[in-house]
Amino acid sequence: xNKRLYxxxxxxxxxxxxxxxxxxxxxxxxGIMFFSIEMITGIIYYEYSDTILGWTRNDYFSLICTSNxxxxxxxxxxxxxxxxxSDDIIEGNLDxxxxxxxxxxxxxxxxxxxxxxxxxxxxxxxxQMVIISKSNYYRINIIExxxxxxxxxxxxxxxxxxxxxxxxxxxKTNKLMGVPESLIDASTRPKVIYPNSIIFFxxxxxxxxxxxxxxxxxxxxxxxxxxLVWFIIFLVVLSIIVGMVWKRGLAKYASAN
Amino acid sequence: MNKYLRILYSQISSQLIYKFDxxxxxxxxVMQILTTVFIWKAIYISNEYNYIGEYSYNxxxxxxxxxxxxxxxxxxxxxxxxxxxxxxxxLTTLLLRPIHLLYExxxxxxxxxxxxxxxxxxxxxxxxNAQGADILYVFFALIFLLLAFLMFFMxxxxxxxxxxxxxxxxxxxxxxxxxxxxxGGLYFPLDLLPKPYYMVLSVTPFAIVGHVLTKVLTCQxxxxxxxxxxxxxxxxxxxxxxxxxxxxxxxxxxxxxxxN
Amino acid sequence: xxxCKNVSYKYETFEKKAGxxxxxxxxxxxxxxxxxxxxxxNLSIVEGDIIGILGPNGAGKTTLIKLLTxxxxxxxxxxxxxxxxxxxxxxxxxxxxxxxxxxxxxxxxDLPAFETLKMLQAIYNVSNASFSVRLKYLTEKLQIADKxxxxxxxxxxxxxxxxxxxxxxxxxxxxxxxxEPTIGVDIVSQYAIYDFLHELNSKEKTTIILTSHYMNDIExxxxxxxxxxxxxxxxxxxxxxxxxxxxxxxxxxxxxxxNKIPFDAKAYRIERIESCKYKLYLNEDSENILNNVNISNIxxxxxxxxxxxxIIFKMFTQENx
Numbered sequence: 001x002n003k004r005l006y007x008x009x010x011x012x013x014x015x016x017x018x019x020x021x022x023x024x025x026x027x028x029x030x031g032i033m034f035f036s037i038e039m040i041t042g043i044i045y046y047e048y049s050d051t052i053l054g055w056t057r058n059d060y061f062s063l064i065c066t067s068n069x070x071x072x073x074x075x076x077x078x079x080x081x082x083x084x085x086s087d088d089i090i091e092g093n094l095d096x097x098x099x100x101x102x103x104x105x106x107x108x109x110x111x112x113x114x115x116x117x118x119x120x121x122x123x124x125x126x127x128q129m130v131i132i133s134k135s136n137y138y139r140i141n142i143i144e145x146x147x148x149x150x151x152x153x154x155x156x157x158x159x160x161x162x163x164x165x166x167x168x169x170x171x172k173t174n175k176l177m178g179v180p181e182s183l184i185d186a187s188t189r190p191k192v193i194y195p196n197s198i199i200f201f202x203x204x205x206x207x208x209x210x211x212x213x214x215x216x217x218x219x220x221x222x223x224x225x226x227x228l229v230w231f232i233i234f235l236v237v238l239s240i241i242v243g244m245v246w247k248r249g250l251a252k253y254a255s256a257n
Numbered sequence: 258m259n260k261y262l263r264i265l266y267s268q269i270s271s272q273l274i275y276k277f278d279x280x281x282x283x284x285x286x287v288m289q290i291l292t293t294v295f296i297w298k299a300i301y302i303s304n305e306y307n308y309i310g311e312y313s314y315n316x317x318x319x320x321x322x323x324x325x326x327x328x329x330x331x332x333x334x335x336x337x338x339x340x341x342x343x344x345x346x347x348l349t350t351l352l353l354r355p356i357h358l359l360y361e362x363x364x365x366x367x368x369x370x371x372x373x374x375x376x377x378x379x380x381x382x383x384x385x386n387a388q389g390a391d392i393l394y395v396f397f398a399l400i401f402l403l404l405a406f407l408m409f410f411m412x413x414x415x416x417x418x419x420x421x422x423x424x425x426x427x428x429x430x431x432x433x434x435x436x437x438x439x440x441g442g443l444y445f446p447l448d449l450l451p452k453p454y455y456m457v458l459s460v461t462p463f464a465i466v467g468h469v470l471t472k473v474l475t476c477q478x479x480x481x482x483x484x485x486x487x488x489x490x491x492x493x494x495x496x497x498x499x500x501x502x503x504x505x506x507x508x509x510x511x512x513x514x515x516x517n
Numbered sequence: 518x519x520x521c522k523n524v525s526y527k528y529e530t531f532e533k534k535a536g537x538x539x540x541x542x543x544x545x546x547x548x549x550x551x552x553x554x555x556x557x558x559n560l561s562i563v564e565g566d567i568i569g570i571l572g573p574n575g576a577g578k579t580t581l582i583k584l585l586t587x588x589x590x591x592x593x594x595x596x597x598x599x600x601x602x603x604x605x606x607x608x609x610x611x612x613x614x615x616x617x618x619x620x621x622x623x624x625x626x627d628l629p630a631f632e633t634l635k636m637l638q639a640i641y642n643v644s645n646a647s648f649s650v651r652l653k654y655l656t657e658k659l660q661i662a663d664k665x666x667x668x669x670x671x672x673x674x675x676x677x678x679x680x681x682x683x684x685x686x687x688x689x690x691x692x693x694x695x696x697e698p699t700i701g702v703d704i705v706s707q708y709a710i711y712d713f714l715h716e717l718n719s720k721e722k723t724t725i726i727l728t729s730h731y732m733n734d735i736e737x738x739x740x741x742x743x744x745x746x747x748x749x750x751x752x753x754x755x756x757x758x759x760x761x762x763x764x765x766x767x768x769x770x771x772x773x774x775x776n777k778i779p780f781d782a783k784a785y786r787i788e789r790i791e792s793c794k795y796k797l798y799l800n801e802d803s804e805n806i807l808n809n810v811n812i813s814n815i816x817x818x819x820x821x822x823x824x825x826x827x828i829i830f831k832m833f834t835q836e837n838x
């Protein structure tokens with residue numbers, strides 16, 4: 001992968017987005033609706049109490065926005081690849097990926113941007129900025145928050161990547177894709193509502209809570225350094241595993257088609 | 258008829274091949290339900306009242322679990338098949354066969370859901386019975402459940418025709434789920450909303466297969482209530498069938514024009 | 518330039534048992550089956566060669582192309598291509614080869630072919646100047662210059678295949694792999710493609726490795742062929758040599774004006790094919806000089822050369838028996 005190639009990808013993504021204007025508008029619209037539904041649900045939850053186990057309304061909405069920022073960032077950059085991989089494997093469309101003198105992993109992962117999701121990303125960022133400006137978070141925490149977001153997105157990407165790669169071995173894996181989706185979904189609620197065992201598992205085994213709840217904890221100045229370090233270690237190990245599985249998957253693909 | 262049985266049969270058999278899927282599907286559902294249960298638990302703990310709306314803590318948890326379990330049989334998967342067929346051009350093959358698109362898709366849907374529907378029907382029957390409802394109530398409830406199932410299928414079929422106009426259907430998946438979770442009353446019982454909103458929302462297809470059905474199964478309603486919703490569901494079925502045919506014929510005209 | 522030594526490759530597949538009962542049985546364990554795709558292949562290709570790989574469906578042609586392009590790794594034996602091991606997929610090697618897989622597309626479906634080419638330009642690091650020169654040359658040669666900015670999905674099959682070719686040679690590869698390049702293409706486009714590839718071969722010394730079901734493709738383009746049947750190379754030589762080998766007896770076709778033999782025919786075995794058309798067989802001991810020839814009755818005399826298609830058909834059926 002190089003800059004020149006990525007520029008071509010971006011340009012082509014925009015062109016494709018314009019070719020399918022109606023789809024693009026729908027995607028953007030759906031994203032906004034999805035976000036609104038989350039917010040409405042939050043309003044209902046807070047109808048009966050000003051705080052839920054120590055989480056204020058502001059914290060809750062901040063969490064909704066943060067998870068939307070992370071997820072729509074992931075969608076903009078990577079979701080097309082993940083949506084297409086299993087079909088491409090089954091239909092044998094990967095052959096040309098092998099004969100290009102570029103790193104197949106990034107070539108495939110970055111091939112298309114999902115431009116319409118950017119609308120949702122922008123909206124979530126704006127609302128989150130309003131929420132932050134209305135709260136009295138420390139400046140240093142806000143900076144840490146901003147730095148942490150890309151790592152959280154990387155986490156979402158790698159976990160999803162690992163799951164879609166199962167398509168190399170099993171044919172129908174759309175349900176499996178639902179696993180990270182549901183775990184991420186579960187992490188978009190304040191982690192305090194869960195029993196301790198689940199909190200432990202989704203922090204210290206598979207750090208979904210650190211990825212999605214973590215940024216808000218950082219804003220609140222609540223997160224421990226150990227948790228962050230563990231998260232980074234997890235990311236590094238996961239990257240290595242994902243790289244290895246990709247190579248094996250390609251070998252498997254090549255021999256099966 | 259035989260050909261549709263064939264489709265149903267092949268769906269069941271392919272369901273078994275992908276055993277892996279079936280297990281994962283179940284686990285995911287449980288997780289999703291637990292999330293909502295936990296948040297309500299937290300709300301009841303943080304709140305000094307024992308009742309929210311007319312729901313005690315136990316009522317609420319019961320409601321949330323039942324409403325969400327129902328979503329196992331009301332799935333949006335068939336929405337996306339038509340879109341895939343259209344974009345890949347494979348719809349042509351299907352159109353060339355002496356087969357009705359709607360019945361074909363119904364046979365597929367039933368085939369892929371038969372296990373869930375059977376289990377759900379049996380559970381529903383015992384649920385209602387256990388709560389000491391009379392035989393008439395059980396009968397009405399089952400009729401309502403079947404009508405709701407049919408209506409949901411028609412609803413999904415109508416949505417699937419969007420595939421003629423938009424190419425990427427995946428964003429639809431999450432938004433449909435989200436709308437269903439909200440408007441079906443899976444996040445919270447719809448009667449917590451102000452009365453006017455509730456009156457309007459409760460007659461929508463999502464509310465019928467979510468909130469209303471759950472109310473019926475928990476025996477919180479009268480026979481007349483069930484009959485009233487049976488009627489509304491029936492009206493929806495006819496209406497959606499009509500819309501489906503219009504959209505399908507318009508979509509097919511557009512599809513033939515694309516020629517791919 | 519390309520050297521395959523004792524290359525073998527096996528696929529693993531499984532058989533699904535029929536029906537619901539079969540599915541239930543398969544629920545536990547599926548029966549795996551090994552299929553030999555290539556068996557002990559030895560092949561060498563020199564620079565500037567155009568080699569056609571022939572074989573019935575499932576003979577292993579595509580597998581061979583996949584091995585040579587590095588998509589898959591040989592389970593036994595070695596492949597040396599341009600001094601590299603293809604499977605190591607070094608950028609250096611991949612930049613020197615071009616590939617067309619006739620049954621797959623590399624063109625971006627919803628955008629004009631130009632966009633795919635722009636992407637390939639970035640991938641192969643082709644400078645802007647040489648990109649535009651090359652693109653102009655290629656598209657004009659294949660008569661598709663005016664189609665460059667039309668979305669791929671609106672192009673005809675022939676135009677798409679031509680663009681696939683342009684895509685595969687935009688970076689001036691040394692070796693070009695063509696797997697069924699003319700599948701479903703009309704005769705006019707076929708000839709344009711033959712012409713184009715010949716020019717590429719003679720001007721740029723591009724080595725071309727080609728598989729096809731159409732004998733015409735092979736006959737028009739290849740100077741050498743390798744016949745693969747059931748994973749084995751059963752024949753490898755030039756088309757002329759093969760022809761010679763398969764025309765076992767010296768046989769001539771004589772066409773006449775009048776319906777009678779125009780020479781003294783006692784010494785020869787002659788077969789009448791139809792009116793005014795005879796087949797004349799020469800044995801080793803028969804004389805090659807015709808006596809009392811009535812030239813005015815002769816329309817033509819030519820050696821009977823079997824068609825490549827017939828020879829190959831013979832080979833396939835013989836091997837199958």
